[in-house]
Structure formats: structure tokens, C-alpha cells
Amino acid sequence: MASSVAERVYSELKHRYPRGLAPSWRGCGRVTGAFIAFEGIDGAGLTTHSTIAAQVLDKLLSGSGYGAVYTKEPTLGPIGGLIRSVLRGKADGSLSRPEVLALLFAADRLYHMTGGVDRCGGVALCVSRGFTVVTDRYKYTSIAYQAGAGASEQWVEAVNSYAPPPHILVYIDVDPRVAYERVTSRGPAQLYERDVKTLSAMRDRFLKVIERIKEKGEVVIGESRIGAPWEAFIDSCHYPPGRYPVVVRFDTTRASVEEAALRISESLAGLLVELGLAEPL
Numbered sequence: 001m002a003s004s005v006a007e008r009v010y011s012e013l014k015h016r017y018p019r020g021l022a023p024s025w026r027g028c029g030r031v032t033g034a035f036i037a038f039e040g041i042d043g044a045g046l047t048t049h050s051t052i053a054a055q056v057l058d059k060l061l062s063g064s065g066y067g068a069v070y071t072k073e074p075t076l077g078p079i080g081g082l083i084r085s086v087l088r089g090k091a092d093g094s095l096s097r098p099e100v101l102a103l104l105f106a107a108d109r110l111y112h113m114t115g116g117v118d119r120c121g122g123v124a125l126c127v128s129r130g131f132t133v134v135t136d137r138y139k140y141t142s143i144a145y146q147a148g149a150g151a152s153e154q155w156v157e158a159v160n161s162y163a164p165p166p167h168i169l170v171y172i173d174v175d176p177r178v179a180y181e182r183v184t185s186r187g188p189a190q191l192y193e194r195d196v197k198t199l200s201a202m203r204d205r206f207l208k209v210i211e212r213i214k215e216k217g218e219v220v221i222g223e224s225r226i227g228a229p230w231e232a233f234i235d236s237c238h239y240p241p242g243r244y245p246v247v248v249r250f251d252t253t254r255a256s257v258e259e260a261a262l263r264i265s266e267s268l269a270g271l272l273v274e275l276g277l278a279e280p281l
Contacts, residue, residue, distance in 0.1 A: 001257070002048055006055035009262050013060065013269060019281035021057075021269065022064030023130045028237040031130040033066065034277045035123065035164065035234070036268065037138035037245070039210070040172035041203045042193045043179025045252045046136050047072070049172060049264055052257075054134035056265040057272075061132060063281055067119070069126060072136035075116040079108040087190045096191060098149035105142045106159040113163070113233040124164070124233040132272070139163045140209055145192055148205035164230040165218045168271055169245035170264065171210045175253045176200040210247060217243035240276040 014020075025032045038050040054070035061067045074080035083104050085091040094100065113124045117133065120126035126133045139160040147153035176199040183193045192202055219226060219236075220243050226236040248267050252260050272278035 002051045003055065005258050005261050006052045006059075008258060009052065009265050010056050010059045012262055013056065013265060016266075017060055017269065017280050020063040021060045021272065021278040022281050023061065023066055023132070023277065024279040025238070025240055025277050027240065028128070028235060030128075031066075032238045032277070033127045033129065033131040033133065034168065034272055034275075035127050035166045036132065036134045036168045036170065037140070037166040038134065038136055038170045038172065039138060039140045039144075039206065041174065041176065041179055041199050041206060042190070043176075043182040043199065044172040044174040045182075045257070045260070046172055048257060049170075049250075049252070049261060050134050050136040052261045053170075053265050053268055056261075057132055057134065057268065060269060061278070066130045066132070068132040068134055069117055069119050070134050070136070071112070071117045071123065073112060073138060073141070074105070074108050075112050077108060077111050077116050079104055079111060080116075083108060087192075088188075089191070098146040098151040099155075101149075102142055102146040102151050102156045102159060105146070106139075106163070109139060109142075109160065109163050110233075127234055127238060132278075135166075138166060138169075140169065140206070140213075143209050144205040145202060148202055149192075161229045162232060164234040166245045167239065167275065167277060168268065169210075169213065169247045170268070171206070171247060171249045173203075173207075173249060173251045173253075176203055178253050179203075210249065213245065214247040214249075217245075219244055242275065246271060246275065 057068035074083040086095045114122040180196045221239040
């Protein structure tokens with residue numbers, strides 16, 4: 001279904017960008033791609049909409065010789081496999097402690113920076129090569145979920161300090177009751193999907209995190225070097241001057257998949273141009 005929706009969304013956007021888009025930021029002396037993260041509670045439609053967005057952006061950017069790639073967390077690497085086992089209740093119960101899970105997610109996230117992305121390597125290498133990376137979940141899930149489960153929020157943020165900020169953070173909101181119906185219809189509930197109450201609590205945490213980032217930003221790229229830990233993976237010169245991540249929020253509670261996908265893809269294409277990360281061909 002995602003591919004057919006992506007085709008229809010792309011045909012709509014092609015009227016606005018008939019020749020497509022091309023990456024345009026050269027702050028590091030060469031063309032740079034964009035890094036986009038999708039976040040939200042389980043059942044919000046993250047996988048569906050991040051997949052569609054990646055496919056649409058790939059079509060828009062393909063004429064430039066670059067493109068967009070989809071990836072997700074936990075990764076398919078060894079640590080990601082362990083995390084999935086924990087979430088499904090098929091691993092040592094002590095690994096489900098929020099502090100332990102936070103460290104596992106942070107380690108898998110750094111692995112994600114250097115590997116596990118088809119076509120171009122890890123997230124950092126893809127961006128440096130001019131590709132746009134769309135990730136289904138990122139570090140804000142850890143801040144909302146593991147901190148919400150009892151770990152110190154400041155500590156969770158600290159262990160993720162090597163994870164670069166995305167250029168754009170897409171938060172997909174949904175009524176927890178609708179989310180619970182969706183997750184239980186596809187199989188047994190996992191660790192953070194146990195019931196509507198748990199999903200509601202996680203949503204509250206997410207909203208606080210997202211609103212804080214939207215109001216204050218995570219980093220401000222200016223004339224001077226940042227010198228932050230995450231620059232070990234993506235240098236600050238890959239970001240045009242401004243505040244990052246740029247946060248956009250969508251609600252999928254009542255919208256059809258195609259309606260929401262069109263709004264999201266339109267917004268992302270427009271933001272890439274507005275930020276100076278892409279330009280119409």
C-alpha cells in the first residue's frame with residue numbers, strides 16, 4: 001500500500017516541482033544531504049509515513065543523481081536484534097530496565113551512524129554523500145520512553161549526546177485509543193504498548209519533549225564551530241545557519257493515509273527548499 005500511495009503523492013508534488021529537487025547545501029565544500037527523523041508513539045503510523053516520505057523524496061531527488069533512503073531504529077544490526085527481543089519479552093527481563101534499554105538504544109544509534117543503511121552506508125556517510133536520510137524513530141523515542149519509564153531524562157540525553165540532531169523532526173500524533181487498536185490488530189502488544197494507559201503516558205512524555213525542542217531548539221548553528229560530541233559523526237557544517245531540528249507535527253487520528261502522506265511530503269519538500277538544503281531543478 002505504501003508504494004501506491006507514494007506514487008499518488010509524488011504525482012501531486014510533481015505539479016509543484018516538475019523537474020524534481022536537488023540537494024543544494026555546500027557548507028562543507030561539497031553537496032550535503034538532509035537528515036529527517038519521524039517520531040511518535042506506537043500506532044501513530046511512523047513506519048507507514050516515513051516509508052512513503054522516503055519514497056516520495058527519493059523520486060523528487062533522483063533526477064539530481066542523488067536520492068532519499070529509508071532506515072529505522074532499532075536497526076537490523078546485532079544490538080538492534082537484542083533490543084527487539086527485549087521489547088517482545090523474549091530476552092532476560094533485567095535487560096528491560098529503562099537504564100539498560102537506554103544504553104542499548106544509544107549504542108545501536110551510534111552503530112546506525114556508521115552502518116546499516118542501504119545504498120550509502122550509515123546515516124552520517126549518506127548525509128555527507130548528498131543523500132537524504134529518513135529514519136523511522138530516533139533518539140527522542142529514548143528520551144520519551146526510557147525517561148518516561150524511570151530513567152533520568154538528563155542522563156538519557158547525555159548518553160545520546162553523540163547522536164546528531166536531525167535537520168527536520170516529524171512528530172506524528174494520534175489518539176492513544178486509536179493507537180492501541182492499531183498495534184493490537186497487528187499482533188501481541190510489546191513493552192511500551194501494553195494498554196491505552198501506557199500509550200497515553202508515553203504520548204504525554206513525547207509531547208513535552210517535542211514542545212521543548214520546538215520552543216528552544218536542540219542546537220543553533222551560527223558562525224562559530226559548535227564542538228559538540230555529535231560532530232564526531234556529522235559536522236556542523238552540514239547544517240545551514242539556524243536552529244535544529246525544525247519540528248513539524250501532524251495528527252493521523254482521523255486523516256486517511258493518503259491525506260496525511262500528502263500533507264507530510266508537501267511539508268518536507270517545502271522545508272528542504274526553505275532551509276536551503278534543496279532547490280528545484
